[in-house]
Amino acid sequence: MTEKEKMIGGEPYNPNDRELVKGRLNARRLLREIESIPMDKERQRKHFFKELFAETGKNFYIENRFTCDYGFNIYWGENSYANFDCIILDAAPVYIGNNVMMAPGVKLLTATHPLEFKARNSGIEYAKPIKIGDNVWIGGGVIVNPGVTIGNNSVIGSGSVVVKDIPDNVVAVGNPCRVLKKIDNK
Numbered sequence: 001m002t003e004k005e006k007m008i009g010g011e012p013y014n015p016n017d018r019e020l021v022k023g024r025l026n027a028r029r030l031l032r033e034i035e036s037i038p039m040d041k042e043r044q045r046k047h048f049f050k051e052l053f054a055e056t057g058k059n060f061y062i063e064n065r066f067t068c069d070y071g072f073n074i075y076w077g078e079n080s081y082a083n084f085d086c087i088i089l090d091a092a093p094v095y096i097g098n099n100v101m102m103a104p105g106v107k108l109l110t111a112t113h114p115l116e117f118k119a120r121n122s123g124i125e126y127a128k129p130i131k132i133g134d135n136v137w138i139g140g141g142v143i144v145n146p147g148v149t150i151g152n153n154s155v156i157g158s159g160s161v162v163v164k165d166i167p168d169n170v171v172a173v174g175n176p177c178r179v180l181k182k183i184d185n186k
Contacts, residue, residue, distance in 0.1 A: 007091050010112075012124045013089075020070075027052060027071045035064055049076070057098065063088065069111070075135070082106065091127035092146070097134035101151065103158065105141040108132075112146045133168065153185050 001009070003017035004074050013020075013179045030052045037044045042061070057078030065085045066073060071091035075168035079099040084104045088094055092110035110127040114120045128147030132138070136150055139158030150156065157173030157180070166172045170179045 007125075008093065010092060010126060010128055012126045014123065015125050016123065023070045023072065027068055030071065031067065033067070036045055037149055038047070039064070039080070054093075063104075068105070073110075083140075091125065091126075093128040094129065095131045097136060099135045100132055100138070102138045103140035106138050107143045109143065110146050153183060155183070 001011070002019065004019050004023070006013035006106065007020065007067070009097065019131060024042055026153040030048050031107065034045055034048045034107070037048070038071045040050050049120070052068070053074045054072050057075040059078055060076055060080050062082045063084045063086070066082060068088040070139060071090065071142045072174050073093045074088060075093065075095045077096050077100060079098055080100040081094050082102040085105060086087045088112045089109045094108055099116055108125040108130050110130055111125055112144055113125055129146055130146070133152035133154065135153045139156055139160065141159045142156050144150070144162045148162050148165060150162065151168035153169045154166050155171045156166065156177060158160060159175070160173050161175040162172070162177040164176070166177065166179065169183045171181050171183060172179045
């Protein structure tokens, strides 16, 4: 297996592998290009996001100061939106459903490291995918940790740190994030 295949498959990998370094540099090049395009040139911006991401819906919007590791592991749904300063560390796949709203400063972080210091100091990393369901609203400053799934129609309160899966149709808040109440979506 290549280091890229290991990374995407959730296996320990070397982030300094030539192919992975090249992938990160390509993402930074495309992100610089996107940042240079005026916000009123939405078609041009979308063109570069479509080149950067694995998949996008036809209609989506991402504010400036968006950052990602690779881009090729991001699947961006129809009518989904990210406000300023969104960061996605996409060493593993990140699936963003349809009609997702992300407030400023949201961080989706798939990358993680070994707990044992010798393994961690070796530079080896691994990653776990993140899945955001349809019709999800993620409040400002939320951090979603590796391996988390957020269910359809749920709301994550501002400043939350999501460390475990969140079911469908709930409001969840806090650090660590926990379900506060059910949402009746009738």
